[in-house]
Amino acid sequence: MSLIRHYNSEDKVLVAVDSVIFGFDREGLKILLIKRDFEPQKGAWSLMGGFLKKNETLDQAANRVLHELTGLDSIYMEQVSSYSELGRDPVERTISVAFFALINIAQHDFKLNKAHHAQWFSLSQAPTPIFDHQQMIAEALERLKRKALTNPIGFELLPEKFTMRQLQDLYESILNEKLDKRNFINKINALEILIRLEEKDKTTSKKGAFLYKFDEEKYNQKIDEGFNFKL
Amino acid sequence: MSLIRHYNSEDKVLVAVDSVIFGFDREGLKILLIKRDFEPQKGAWSLMGGFLKKNETLDQAANRVLHELTGLDSIYMEQVSSYSELGRDPVERTISVAFFALINIAQHDFKLNKAHHAQWFSLSQAPTPIFDHQQMIAEALERLKRKALTNPIGFELLPEKFTMRQLQDLYESILNEKLDKRNFINKINALEILIRLEEKDKTTSKKGAFLYKFDEEKYNQKIDEGFNFKL
């Protein structure tokens, strides 16, 4: 007789992952929702999600599901929280682990999988999604706010080259407040983690605005030296 | 034929909850570990945990498990994160949701359930626990640090009446750094959320130190007025 206690008598449950996918464009911060084409709540909007398989981790499941919708890999993702209210999914007992993902809408190497009828929504104009997805979005947003102030994750939402104005717009839309232009630029410059390119972007002004790149190498080096990103 | 899509083909997995139980006494911040009396890793130390049942939420499971060990209810608990590495539990595929709990060691209305061979350990002297429990502890501690600076959760670890010195010792041991006595007291007093009692505690000095209570009512009122706890 084995001394190893097996877990045969314990309950097994369905585990889902749901992703709050953030994007950013000229209109501000957005989330990607998909339209359900099956009951219950056919036609309603929901986060992109899927079920955890036996042989994968939660992160792998979240990445798989994100890949299915966008074709993208190596996307910044972070676990937010787990949700387990008894009736949260009316079909069957399911617990769900929410993630948030940051993707750069502008890059053209991704196409939304048509089958999911995905659509970008401004936070303020998004329809109320199914189940407890609204709560997931709210908590993901809180996490994003906090994290964006202490880590350079905002750049995940921007194109490789961006203007100071774009960066400021991004932070304003994440934090949901207006920031002072000079103070913002002073702070950013004090961090010394951007490279100012020679190029200018002339799409929004006659004068043209300098383009910047995030200097990841320099950032990592400063981190090693004890530097703390703080906005 | 029903239009409702069922989830029959999806994998179900075992879901566990594991609790990082923090306590505080004269020696500092401690965690409660239990000694396994079955294989694998019989004799090793582990967090208190249990399996999620079909008809309960994760919070309920965490509370049930905590109650089994301590007899306590209504304990401050917070979800930390979920862990799902494939080999994390060698017996069977199990994902685990970690919680942290704050309990007041000094209160005498709880008795540790003998069956679990539980023992308090100072953080620096705790044995390395099984599986990924070390990582859970590290992340729970990070969360506790952050949360204790922005919420009055520290009081959960103290007796109802406590001295300023005790409060300072608590924060020093959560933050793992020495704090200046005058600055600490000034900060705490500026918050105006403590009541100074007439009573003194004479166990640590001849002069005696005033006892304080957390004024929860006043705190809630200040919160309603937009106050932010910040240490």
Add this chain to the structure above:
DNA sequence: TCAAAAGTGTTCACCGTACACCCATGG
């Protein structure tokens, strides 16, 4: 030439931090 966005520094108030001495009391 003018409209529209880009770019640029300084001042001030407040907060966080450093710091040292007297008090009360039991033994």
Add this chain to the structure above:
DNA sequence: CCATGGGTGTACGGTGAACACTTTTGA
């Protein structure tokens, strides 16, 4: 009377916030 922990206030520097004008250039 003295050793031990308790209790108290101020000064300084640095950081965060407020604030306005000049530059560029395409239309």
